[in-house]
Amino acid sequence: MSKRYIAIASALAFSLLSHAQNLNPTVQVTNAYDNRLMDISKHSLQMAVPDSLLRFDWDFNYSVFDNPYKGAYEFNPYIIDIKPEASAYDGKRLFLSAGVGYTIHPEARLYWNPVLKKRLKLAVYDEYGGYWGPYSGISWGSSYGGNYSFKKDGSYTGYDLTNILGTSLRYDAKSSVLSLDARASYLASAGEGLFHYLMRGHSAFSADAVLGLKSNAPESPFDYDLSVSGSSLLDHMSWDDKASELSLAASAKAGFALGGRQKLGMSADVSGMKYIEQSGSSSRSFGIGAISMNFTPSYTFKTDRFEVTGGATLSKVIQSADYERVVPEGKEAFKPRLFYPYAHLSLEMIEDALVLFADIRGGQRFNSYSSYLNADHWFDNYGSGMFLDGLADVTMTSYDASLGFSGRIGHRLQFKLDGGYAKLKNAPMEGVQLVSEGKFMHCYEMTDYNLAYADINAAWGSERFDLKLDANLRKAFFNEYSNAAGLPLVSGSFDMKYNWNRRVFAGLSLDWASGRTATHRMLDGLPEGAEKSLDYECFIPAWADLGLSAEYRFKKLFSLWVKGGNLLNSDVRRNLMVAETKPYFTLGICLNL
Secondary structure: OHHHHHHHHHOOOOHHHOOOOOOOOOOOOOOOOOOOOOOOOOOOOOOOOOOHHHOOOOOOOOOOOOOOOOOOOOOOOOOOOOOOOOOOOOOOOEEEEEEEEEOEOOEEEEEEOOOOOOOEEEEEEEEEEEEEEEEEEEEEEEEEOOEEEEEEEEEEEEEEEEEEEEEEEEEEOOOEEEEEEEEEEEEEEEEEOHHHOOEEEEEEEEEEEEEEEEEOOOOOOEEEEEEEEEEEEEEEEHHHOEEEEEEEEEEEEEEEEEOOOEEEEEEEEEEEEEEEEEOOOOOOEEEEEEEEEEEEEEEEEEOOOEEEEEEEEEEEEEEEEOOOOOOOOOOOOOOOOOEEEEEEEEEEEEOOOEEEEEEEEEEEEEOOHHHHHHHOOOOOOOOOOHHHHHHOOEEEEEEEEEEEEEEEEOOOEEEEEEEEEEEEEEEEEEEEEEEEOOEEEEEEEEEEEEEEEEEEEEEEEOOOEEEEEEEEEEEEEEOOOOOEOOOOOEEEEEEEEEEEOOOEEEEEEEEEEOOEEEEEEOOOOOOOOOOOOOEEEEEEOOEEEEEEEEEEEEEOOEEEEEEEEOOOOOOEEEEOOEEEOOOEEEEEEEEEO
16 A cells, blocks of 8 residues: 555654544454554554544445455454454354465455354454565666666565464453453565665564453543553564564553543553664674653543643653664754643534544654564665664654544545644654665665645445545655655555445555655765765656456355456555566455355
């Protein structure tokens, strides 16, 4: 999806700042499960500006036949999020979808909902997928001055495959809901590295679990949402380097109603992380640790159609390292502040049809190794220390202010339009760096910039048609020199589904991102007579991924499906330096028992 492409580029930090609604877990929506650590279908660093797909509520039954293919239209598992609430039982217990084709995009998904007691619900799932095939090699092309553009330079074979095995357990104790989610994930990736001949990649295993307790008594003046979690990751990287990461976290949200219109709230989360890296070229190992703390007291005043919340966030990250961190020459040490704004306003302008909202948030977060690997499955820790030397650091969102409205027209069309402006400091952003003439290196830059953004989200649902549109506008304004490539100005996705008597299904999808330009500085191998301060520009071209899909249901429990992707034969560059090439077709089956 273009969403993950944008997120890799922005690398914006601070998931706790996402505003507006949460994904409604009681309806069939696009994602059967929200796989947060190593997702099959999302490669995204958590953004300072929230991904609208994760905060837009659809209240009608949207097909799970989405892009990528999710299979079986009428399967609705109990649990569709890592920390969900149960949906109504639909009478089905087992779902299996599997497919393979050329170029190789293997897909396999298994969901099992055993029938348990009324208050106890369980889901077990396994998801496997990815890509194995040709990627386009990239070289510099220049006809004048310091302006370069990416050129195809043959191709090479690489892969990006993940498998996720997990379980979700829920117990409804009337006034509260107890949940336990556990998951094991494996990522295998390999691709072309620096100078076209080094292979880079990962063989990473992770495990994580979340234990939660949430109130479920609307009539009570007191509500709460508590959780504790832990995760571990072990990665065998290229060049025999090894990395391990361990994290523990606890969070709590509580609110107390003061009469019918006022409410006091408090949210708090504390997490600790330890990362250790061992170089394959030596027996030495280095590490870094971080403790993150966020506390937000708030006051809410609410009437039938108006709600306003005000407060402040205390946000702090404490770091420790096995070595002395070196501040680059000419750059001052980054010193984030402690307090950040927190406010929300909503006004129901038309009852049950149109809501105006405004938000302002801020805070800081630590950029963990797992967040980079989740965003970029080819994350290049070149030199056995690039991550520790600068990327394992704190990002500050001074503020993120947004304004928008959401609503519906009739019972079929839902929409949301919003936009805003954010100020970020020391935020990672994807870029390129010219190492010598004709040779390049993929990089991330910790840089300061302001961000203007806007999003349009719309969905239409009817007996025959389901349509969904997500379009995004992003513009970064850099406050200092940077090798960062900026963001695609325009990107988005479109999905359309048609069915005939719920037996024959057809779909069309399109993901796209506009081109962008990276400014970079030569490190060595400069042309004779050139100055060290000489800047070069590199243009990264636009791309579009057009897909078609079809399914035929032979019986209620069995169907056959086929889909094709990249039908425009574009270089699909979800990673700045990694481009999937050639059209592909996948044939598969669905069993819904």
